[in-house]
Structures are given as C-alpha cells and as structure tokens.
Amino acid sequence: MSSPASNSNSIHQRISSSPGKSHRLSTVNDETSDEFKAELLRKHLVSKEERNKSNTNSPSHANSASVSGADNTGSNNNNNGAGGATEASEESEEEFSAPLDVPGADITHHLYAWERQHRNSTNGRPRSMSFSNVQSALESQSEGEVDHSLGYLRHPGGFRRQYIANRARERGDQEPEFANTTFVDYLVLFGHFAGEELEEIEESSEEGRDDDRRKGRSERDPLLPRPIPIRKRSTSAARRGTASVTQAVLMLLKSFIGTGILFLGRAFLNGGLYFSTAVIIFIAIVNMWAYLLLIYTSYKVPGSFGDIGGILYGNKMRLAILASIAISQMGFVSAYTVFVAENLRAFVVAVSESNLNLPTILFILMQIPILTPLALYRNLTKLSLTALIADAFILIGIVYLFWQEIAVLVARGIAKDVVLFNSTSYPLFIGTAVFAFEGIGLIIPVVESMREPKKFPYVLSGVMVALTALFASSGFLGYAAFGSKIQTVVISNLPQDDKFVQSVQFLYSIAILLSIPLQLFPAVRIMEAGLFVESGKYSNKVKWKKNLFRLFIVFICIVVSILGANDLDKFVSLIGSLACVPLCFIYPPLLHLKACAKSTFVRCTDVAMLVFGIALVLFTTSLTIAAMLGE
Structure with a gap:
C-alpha cells in the first residue's frame, strides 16, 4: 500500500x-x-x-x-x-x-x-489513535521501516516496556535497554549459524502451487512463470540488529563455553604445564585474529561465511566452507555423545558402588531414544527450555569444579608428577585447545544481531581475554591438582562417593545431552538445503524423506562416537585438528587476502596465517591419528 x-x-x-x-x-x-x-x-x-x-x-x-x-x-x-x-x-x-x-x-x-x-x-x-497507530505502524513496516517498539509485545511485560520506550522517544531521550528475559534470541543464532539462513521458511505460495498443479492453469497464473527458489534467504542487510554490547557479550560467552573446558585438564597433561599455558594463550590470540579477519571481510563482502567464499572464489569454495562447518558440527555431536556416556558411566559406577560396571558403548546407545526426537525439531524456539536448563547445569558444574580444584590445591599442594613440557604427546594439546575455542560459526550472527556492529571487535577482544583466563585456569588448576591421575573428564577425579559430586556429574551430563540437538541443527540444515528443494510442509513424502535423513545423520554420529569412545581425549584432538583448524586458520585469511588485503604487510600476514593453518592441520592430524592407531 x-x-x-x-x-x-x-x-x-x-x-x-x-x-x-x-x-x-x-x-x-x-x-x-x-x-x-x-x-x-x-x-x-x-x-x-x-x-x-x-x-x-x-x-x-x-x-x-x-x-x-x-x-x-x-x-x-x-x-x-x-x-x-x-x-x-x-x-x-x-x-x-x-x-x-x-x-x-x-x-x-x-x-x-x-x-x-x-x-x-x-x-x-x-x-x-488506538487503531490508527497500529495501522500506521503496519504501513511503515510494509515500506521496509521496522518499529522496534512493537517487538516488545511478544514477551511477557511487553506492553510496559513498549510504554517506557515510547515515552523515552517522546522526550527525545535514548531508548532504554531491556534485559533479555527469554532464551529465544540465543537460539536464533543457531538458526543463522555462520550467517546462513538455516531456519525453514514455509512459504504460503507453495500450497498455492500444489493446488494449481491439481486444478491446472487458471487466469490467475502469470504468463511468465517465476522460478521456484531452492530456499529463501534474508540477507544481513535486511536484518537490523537490536542487541546491546552487554547482550552480545553474553551471547558470545554462551556460545564458547561448553564441554571443551572439561577436557583441558587432560590436555594440559598431554602438553605440560608451562607449554600448555603458553600455547593456549597463543591459540586464543590467533583465534581472535582469525575472527576479526572474517568480520572485516564481511564488512567488505556482506553475506554468510559460505556466501563470502562463493563470491570471492566461486561455488566450490562455498561448498568447502559449508562442508567444513557440517563436519565440525557432527564432530562436536560425536564428542559430546562420548562425553555424556563417560560421565553417565562414572555416575552409575559411583552410585552402585562399583557393582554395575557397564561398557561405554551401552551408554552411547542409550542416548538414541532421547536424541532422535530432539533431532527432528525444525523450530529452534521449541528447544529453548532444554537449552536454558543445559546452560544452568553447565554453570553449576563449572563453579563447583573450580571450587573443588582450589580446595585440593590448598589441602595437598601441586601434584608431584607434574611436568612442564611433555615431548611425547604435546600435539594432542593443540587440537584440544582449538576445539575449546571453536565458535566461528556464531561470529557473523552475533555481529548481525548487534545494534552497533562496529563495536564488535572490542566486544570480541574482551570476551577472548575472559575466555583465555577461564580456559587456562581450568586446565592449569586441574592438572596441578591431580597430576598424571587426571581423567579425560575432570569431574571423574572428584570424590565419587560424595552425593553432591554425583549430582553435579549427572546434571552436567544431562546438560550436554540437551545441548547436542543445537550442535546438530546447523549440520543437518546445511545438508538438507543442498539435497531437498521443497520444504515439506505440504508434502508428507518430502517431510518423511527429511526425517529419515536426520535419523541417518544421528546414526552416523553415533557410529563415530562408538569408534572414538576408547580414546576421548585423542578423539577430541582429532576433531579440533581436522575440522576446526581449517575454519579458524585457513578460510578467514584466505577470504581476507582477496577481499581486504591492499598493502604488502597485510598480504604477508594473511599468507603467513594461511601457511600456519595448513601446516597445523597436517602436523596435528597426522600425529593424532598415529597416537590413536599406536594404542
């Protein structure tokens, strides 16, 4: 109109x-x-x-x-x-x-x-004005203008927040920032993983096309038929971010903190106390550099991670980036599945007082009835409750773990068998460190969600400093407290007869189990978008094809989990080396080199990081595979 x-x-x-x-x-x-x-x-x-x-x-x-x-x-x-x-x-x-x-x-x-x-x-x-205001708002939205005050109405207390925002605008003051009381905004990031439009958009015109096919052509059909798009995308330019700096910081912290922090104690054993501390700081700096390269490239070439590669190097580069994202997410799902199985096994052994010692594979298979229905969800907002519970349990587990490690160090001091550098297994630490810092898929969505995206480099710098301190402290305290006796999952080193420890162990396992569908969603949607043209909303045949495909992906992840169950620390290192290193250390400098590198110095730094990434993939992957086969 x-x-x-x-x-x-x-x-x-x-x-x-x-x-x-x-x-x-x-x-x-x-x-x-x-x-x-x-x-x-x-x-x-x-x-x-x-x-x-x-x-x-x-x-x-x-x-x-x-x-x-x-x-x-x-x-x-x-x-x-x-x-x-x-x-x-x-x-x-x-x-x-x-x-x-x-x-x-x-x-x-x-x-x-x-x-x-x-x-x-x-x-x-x-x-x-009770109706005319709404009508004018709808008219302005139809012209491309977004009234952000109407967005408050979707949440509890929305009318009050809208009133406060309107009063501020009438006075000429800055619109107040409201705390995000729901978990939906965080889940939306996974719907735009790596900037891709992964949420299924069911177009109403599809139903009309199906009806027209049954009825034949009518006078309402266009003379020149429009091509049917494979999937509908909303560009980043069309989305206007509303998140404040504080909200962006919280979203980044939620994105990075997961199971990786619990593997770092064992990883410090593989690398040595001083070597691991120095390397994890170096990995954090290189990761932050890679993230900034990707963001600066997205400023020049707007689009998703894959679209940027496709624009600069062609469709093969886009497919390579999307394939790496899918492989890394499936690797995370497999590692998380093994992690849950190991924790549940230790929990059952502790509760039964060692009378029930079941194999890890059985606990992996026990997760299938839970993962299968959760993997079929296509609306991420329906997973908001499970994601919120998962983050609450993870926070409880991390706080209790730090408290226990500090208590052990105060009571017994540093373990006597701690080494400063482990020359035999130090490559395993590098892959695990990269695994812990992996989060490049959520960088572009967080930038797009910000009201002031130009402030993101400062936000990222602060978050990376906090994460480096958290991860380094976790690995240092765990290895210093338990020495060579530290387990792959450090919770297993806590007193197993303590009821509270058992509760934390069980809750952390449930937390990771509930977060697995979020990790699986980007991989499944990327592959579905390439294999299926229609959404399946009006076709049961297409819908069940998609359901079977998702079950097949879950089956693949379970098989990979079983294969890596015996060496979880090496399995995590392999995922970090093979899947995460290319996403962080190869693709960003390669894209930045073509899009933004104008001076000789910038070109040299991009090439240096690219060579470093390729060498790191070959070195750590080969040594990790050799270590897995050697045992």
Whole structure:
C-alpha cells in the first residue's frame, strides 16, 4: 500500500487528468496546501448517501460515478461535499468511505483513504489513535521501516516496556535497554549459524502451487512463470540488529563455553604445564585474529561465511566452507555423545558402588531414544527450555569444579608428577585447545544481531581475554591438582562417593545431552538445503524423506562416537585438528587476502596465517591419528 504522503503528491495529478476539469485546477502544484487539495478531491468523491441512491437506480450509474467522477456527481458533491464536508464531518465521520464493492475500487481506494486521514487530522474531534497507530505502524513496516517498539509485545511485560520506550522517544531521550528475559534470541543464532539462513521458511505460495498443479492453469497464473527458489534467504542487510554490547557479550560467552573446558585438564597433561599455558594463550590470540579477519571481510563482502567464499572464489569454495562447518558440527555431536556416556558411566559406577560396571558403548546407545526426537525439531524456539536448563547445569558444574580444584590445591599442594613440557604427546594439546575455542560459526550472527556492529571487535577482544583466563585456569588448576591421575573428564577425579559430586556429574551430563540437538541443527540444515528443494510442509513424502535423513545423520554420529569412545581425549584432538583448524586458520585469511588485503604487510600476514593453518592441520592430524592407531 502506498503511503499517504506519496498519495498527496499524486492527487492533483489524478484530478487534473479528469476531462473538463483542467482549467479549474491550473493552480494546483507541489506547493498547494493539503486543505485545498482535499477540498478539490471531495468534489469528485461519492458519498454514502449518493451511492445508496445510485444503487436504487442503476448499477452502471454508480460505477460511472465512482470511477470517472462524472459532472452530475461532481455537482451533487458540490452541495454535499464541498460546502459542507467540514460541517458534516461532525455528524458522519465516514461520509466518504471507500467503495470496495464496485468495479475499479482498487484504483480509487487510496484517494478515499487520503481524504479520510486528512479529515481526521483537521476536524475538531480527532479519531481514536488506538487503531490508527497500529495501522500506521503496519504501513511503515510494509515500506521496509521496522518499529522496534512493537517487538516488545511478544514477551511477557511487553506492553510496559513498549510504554517506557515510547515515552523515552517522546522526550527525545535514548531508548532504554531491556534485559533479555527469554532464551529465544540465543537460539536464533543457531538458526543463522555462520550467517546462513538455516531456519525453514514455509512459504504460503507453495500450497498455492500444489493446488494449481491439481486444478491446472487458471487466469490467475502469470504468463511468465517465476522460478521456484531452492530456499529463501534474508540477507544481513535486511536484518537490523537490536542487541546491546552487554547482550552480545553474553551471547558470545554462551556460545564458547561448553564441554571443551572439561577436557583441558587432560590436555594440559598431554602438553605440560608451562607449554600448555603458553600455547593456549597463543591459540586464543590467533583465534581472535582469525575472527576479526572474517568480520572485516564481511564488512567488505556482506553475506554468510559460505556466501563470502562463493563470491570471492566461486561455488566450490562455498561448498568447502559449508562442508567444513557440517563436519565440525557432527564432530562436536560425536564428542559430546562420548562425553555424556563417560560421565553417565562414572555416575552409575559411583552410585552402585562399583557393582554395575557397564561398557561405554551401552551408554552411547542409550542416548538414541532421547536424541532422535530432539533431532527432528525444525523450530529452534521449541528447544529453548532444554537449552536454558543445559546452560544452568553447565554453570553449576563449572563453579563447583573450580571450587573443588582450589580446595585440593590448598589441602595437598601441586601434584608431584607434574611436568612442564611433555615431548611425547604435546600435539594432542593443540587440537584440544582449538576445539575449546571453536565458535566461528556464531561470529557473523552475533555481529548481525548487534545494534552497533562496529563495536564488535572490542566486544570480541574482551570476551577472548575472559575466555583465555577461564580456559587456562581450568586446565592449569586441574592438572596441578591431580597430576598424571587426571581423567579425560575432570569431574571423574572428584570424590565419587560424595552425593553432591554425583549430582553435579549427572546434571552436567544431562546438560550436554540437551545441548547436542543445537550442535546438530546447523549440520543437518546445511545438508538438507543442498539435497531437498521443497520444504515439506505440504508434502508428507518430502517431510518423511527429511526425517529419515536426520535419523541417518544421528546414526552416523553415533557410529563415530562408538569408534572414538576408547580414546576421548585423542578423539577430541582429532576433531579440533581436522575440522576446526581449517575454519579458524585457513578460510578467514584466505577470504581476507582477496577481499581486504591492499598493502604488502597485510598480504604477508594473511599468507603467513594461511601457511600456519595448513601446516597445523597436517602436523596435528597426522600425529593424532598415529597416537590413536599406536594404542
């Protein structure tokens, strides 16, 4: 619908084009007042009374009067509309209503709407704004303008927040920031993983196409058929972020903190105390550098991670990036599955007092009935409760773990068998460290969600400093407290007969189990988008094909989990080396090199990081595989 402002600019053009009236409207131009335009317009509109009279005579008379504005209608309006429109508005607010039931109504409808809006704004009794505000908001949204205050209404307490925001705008103050009381915004990041539009958009036109196929072609079909898109994407430019700096920090912290922090104690054993501390700081710096390269590239070439690669290097690069993302996410799912199985096994052994020692593979298979239905969810908001519970349990587990490790160090001091550098297994630490810092898939979505995306480099720097301190402290304290006896999952080193430890162990396992579907979602949607054209909303056949495909992906992840169950620390290192290193250390400098590198120094740094990433993949992957096969 065109806006009233644009209608007012074109009204005198439509009126002046009427036959026999141009000599009377010679003075109408862009500087003519709206009052004068409205007065002239009323002479050509048909009132309700006139339309009712014409209906009793002949339909053709009403049609001609409403569409062409004949002279006899104009003369009638001279008496009823021109001279008395202002006076009659007190008696009948809808004197000139849009005749929607006559031919040609869509042509003249906006003229009636403009006249009605002008009358409401100038008469002595203004119209109630309870509806007109909503109508104007909807009209502004149809023109591409977003009223962010309406977004508050979706959440509890939304009317109050909308009122406060409106009052602030009326005073000219900055709109206040409201705390995010729901978990949906965090889940939306996984729907835009790596900037890809992964949420299924069910288009209503698909149902219409199915109906048309059954009925055959009709007069409503376009002569030139439009191509059916494989999937609907909303570009980053179309989305306007609303998240504050604080909200962006919280989303990044939620994205990075998971199971990796629990593997770092064992990883410090593989690398040595001092070596691991130095390397984890170095890995954090290189990771932050890679993230910034990707962000600066996205400023130059807007789009998702894969789209940027496709624009710069072609479709093969896009497919390579998407394949790496899918492989890394499936690797995370497999590692998380083994982690849950190991924790549940230790929990059962502790509760049964070593009377029930079941194999790890059995606990992996026990997760299938839970993962299968959760993997079939296509709406991420339905997983908000499970994700919230998972993060709460993870926070409880991390706090208790730090408290226990510090208590052990205070009571017994540093373990005597701690080494500063482990020359035999140090490559395993590098892969685990990269695994712990992996989160590049959520970088672009967080930037797009920010109200001020240019501040993201400062946000990322602060978050990376905090994460480095957290991860380094976790690995250092765990290895220093338990030495060579540290387990792959450090919770297993805590007193197993303690009921609270058992509770933490069980809750942390449930937390990771509930977060597995979020890790699986990006991989499944990336592959589904390439394999299936239709969404499946109106086709049970397509829907069940997708369901079977998701079950197949879950089966693949379970098989990989079983294969890596015996060496969880090496398995995590392999995932970090093979899947995470290319995403962090190879693709970002490669994209930045072509899009942004102008000076020789920048080109050299990009090439150096690219060579470092390739060498790291070959070195750590080969040694990790050799270590797994050697045992």
